[in-house]
Amino acid sequence: MTTVPRRLLPAELATLDGWPAGRRTPRDWAADAALFAFAAIMAVEQARDYPPQGVGFLPGWLIAINPWVGAAACLALWWRRRFPFLLAVAMVPALLLSASAMGATMVAGLTLAVHRPWPRAAAMTAVYLLAVSYYALFNDTPGVTRQVVAATLLLAFAGPFCLGMVMRARRLLVAGLRRDAEVAEREHRLRLDGARRAERERLAREMHDVLAHRISLLSVHAGALAYRTRSATAGAGPPLDAAEVDEAVEVIQDNARRALDELRDVLSVLRADEPAAAGPAPPCLDGMPRLLDEARAAGQRVSFAGLPEGAGTIRPHVQRTAYRTVQEGLTNARKHAPGAPVTVRVEGEPGGRLAVTVENPLAAGPTAADTGNGLLGLAERVALDGGELDHGPSGSAFRLSARLPWQT
Numbered sequence: 001m002t003t004v005p006r007r008l009l010p011a012e013l014a015t016l017d018g019w020p021a022g023r024r025t026p027r028d029w030a031a032d033a034a035l036f037a038f039a040a041i042m043a044v045e046q047a048r049d050y051p052p053q054g055v056g057f058l059p060g061w062l063i064a065i066n067p068w069v070g071a072a073a074c075l076a077l078w079w080r081r082r083f084p085f086l087l088a089v090a091m092v093p094a095l096l097l098s099a100s101a102m103g104a105t106m107v108a109g110l111t112l113a114v115h116r117p118w119p120r121a122a123a124m125t126a127v128y129l130l131a132v133s134y135y136a137l138f139n140d141t142p143g144v145t146r147q148v149v150a151a152t153l154l155l156a157f158a159g160p161f162c163l164g165m166v167m168r169a170r171r172l173l174v175a176g177l178r179r180d181a182e183v184a185e186r187e188h189r190l191r192l193d194g195a196r197r198a199e200r201e202r203l204a205r206e207m208h209d210v211l212a213h214r215i216s217l218l219s220v221h222a223g224a225l226a227y228r229t230r231s232a233t234a235g236a237g238p239p240l241d242a243a244e245v246d247e248a249v250e251v252i253q254d255n256a257r258r259a260l261d262e263l264r265d266v267l268s269v270l271r272a273d274e275p276a277a278a279g280p281a282p283p284c285l286d287g288m289p290r291l292l293d294e295a296r297a298a299g300q301r302v303s304f305a306g307l308p309e310g311a312g313t314i315r316p317h318v319q320r321t322a323y324r325t326v327q328e329g330l331t332n333a334r335k336h337a338p339g340a341p342v343t344v345r346v347e348g349e350p351g352g353r354l355a356v357t358v359e360n361p362l363a364a365g366p367t368a369a370d371t372g373n374g375l376l377g378l379a380e381r382v383a384l385d386g387g388e389l390d391h392g393p394s395g396s397a398f399r400l401s402a403r404l405p406w407q408t
Contacts, residue, residue, distance in 0.1 A: 006018075006019050006025060007025050007026040007027060008025075008026075008027050009025060009027060010025065010027060010028060010031075010171065011023065011024055011025050011028055011081075012171055012175070013171060013174055013175065013178075016175065016178050024081070028081070032077070032078075032080075032081075035077065035080075035107045035110075036074060036077055036107075038103055038107065039073070039074045039077060039103035039104040039106075039107050040074050040103070041103070042100070042102055042103025042104075042106075043067070043070035043071065043073070043074055043100040043101070043103055043104070044100075046066075046070065046098075046099045046100040046102060046103075047066055047067040047070060047099075047100045050063065050066050050067075050099050050100065062097065065097060065098065066097075066098045066099060066100050067098075067100055068098075069094050069097050069098035069100065069101055070094075070098045070099075070100020070101045070103075070104070071100070072094070073091060073094045073098070073100070073101035073104035073105065074103070074104050076090065076091075076104065077104055077107055077108070080107065080108060080111040081111070081115070084108070084111045084112045084114075084115045084116055085112060085116055085120065085124075087108050087111070087112075088108045088109060088111070088112040088121075088124045089124070091104060091105040091108045091109075091128075092127055092128070092131055095128060095131045095132060096131050102132070102156070105128055105157075106156060106157060106160050107160070109121065109124060109125055109128060109157055109160045109161055109164070110160035110161070110163060110164045111164070112124055112164070113125075113160065113161050113162075113163070113164025113165050113167075113168060114164040114167045114168050114171075115168070118165055118168075121161055121164060121165070122161065125157050125158060125161040128157045129153060129154065129157055129158075132153050132157075133150075133153075135149055135153060201377075201380070205377035205378075205380065205381060207263065212328075212331050212374055214255055214256075214258060214259035215259065216298075216331050216334050216335055217255045217294060217295075217298045217334075218252055218255050218256060218259075220298040220299060220334065220338075221248060221251050221252050221255065221298065222252055224248070224299070225240075225245075225248045225249075225252075228240055228244075251297070255294075283320060283323045283324075283327075284316055284319035284320055284323055285307055285311050285312065285314070285319045285322060285323060285346070286312065287323060288304075288307065288323060288326060288346070289304075291323070291326065291327060291330070292304050292326075292330075292344065295330045295334070295342070298334065299338075299339070300330065300333065300334060300342055301339075301340075301341040301342065302330070302341075302342045302343075302344060303341065303342070303343050303344070304343075304344045304345075305345060306346075307346050308346060308347055308348050308349060308354075309349075310349070310350050310408075311346065311348075311354070313350075313408045314354065314406060314407060314408060315407045315408065317385060318354065318385055318404050318405065318406075318407055321381050321382055321385050321387070321402070321404060322346065322354060322356045322402065322404060324378060324381060325356045325358070325378060325382070325389075325400065325402040326344055326346075326356060326358055328358075328374050328375065328378050328400065329342070329344070329358025329360075329400040330342060330344075330358065331374065332374070332375075332398075332400070333358070333360040333398075336363055336398075337360050337361060337362065337363040337398070338363075340360045340361045340363065341360065341361070342358065342359070342360045343357075343358070343359045343360070344357070344358050345357045345359075348406055349406070350406055350408065351406065352406055353387075353403050353404060353405060353406055354403070354404045354405070354406050355401065355402070355403050355404075356401070356402045356403075356404070357399060357400070357401045357402075358399070358400045358401075359394075359397050359398070359399045359400070360397060360398055361396060361397050361398075362393060362396055362397060362398050375389075375391055375400075378402075382402050382404065385404055385405065386404070386405050387402055387403050387404035387405060388402070388403045389401070389402050389403075390402075
């Protein structure tokens, strides 16, 4: 995008790009020089033809001060940017005393219209026209009617007022567009930050869901192997033969490999730019039997009645949330109520809601404290899908229940 150099902008707009406040830009200096030259030329021309032809009632002292007042009015234009209204007011007596001040007065009217609201500039323009009205009322110049003089004076003061209004409107429009662009840029950065934060949270939830399940399985199998080894060493049980050790190590190795594969799948799904490049499909309800078989292989007693008819037509992201709910419930049961039976129910029908429930008896003894990260992430996932999540003791059992919309 092409940008205008600050030196070519008025100070009001250049300040938005870092130009020092209160300093004129090269463009301002050029404009000031041109307007001063205009006012000076007007003063010289008016002084040369003063008093006008046909006007013979002017006193000598008024004729004598005419060029000096005009020169002072031109010099006063130096402060036109700093004190536009005071300068415009000061031009009223100058205009009454000297025709040579007309050019400077026109510049002061233009400056006031550019830098101040239009009612104030319009009022000063009306005062200027009233101050010079005597030129039209007492004009006796041959060949020039009073209507022509009045029209000339109206154009001389209304023209700068209209031009100043246009310049002010344009500057306000540019400044407003600049502010809108800055606000849009800030909002864009906030949206990007929010998207990055949401992606990090989503990635953390997926990693937790995958790793917590697999690592708990590893912990169960490794713990069983360590228990059998200690029992054999203490003489409380038969020693492990090579086949049993090999089987246990193979199960641990298989679960570790699956944990890495699933974590890699999660990263590919979350970081893919297009769905076609997302890699392996994320887990859904069709993978529920395998998930339950893995839990049973780790020693959990899991009962499951099966999936409701038509569950395979539910939207993939809802199926994924239901799968993660069961996975989180099995992981928590394995961690806090080892050996307790677990009941998994997936119920619902098209047009209603999909209810996923994982229930297990409360542990009799003390268990490790739950940090709640998994349930917190699961609650966020369910809420994003438009569902509800409940968890906690229900009688003598702990129940984890998610109600999701049946979206096909």
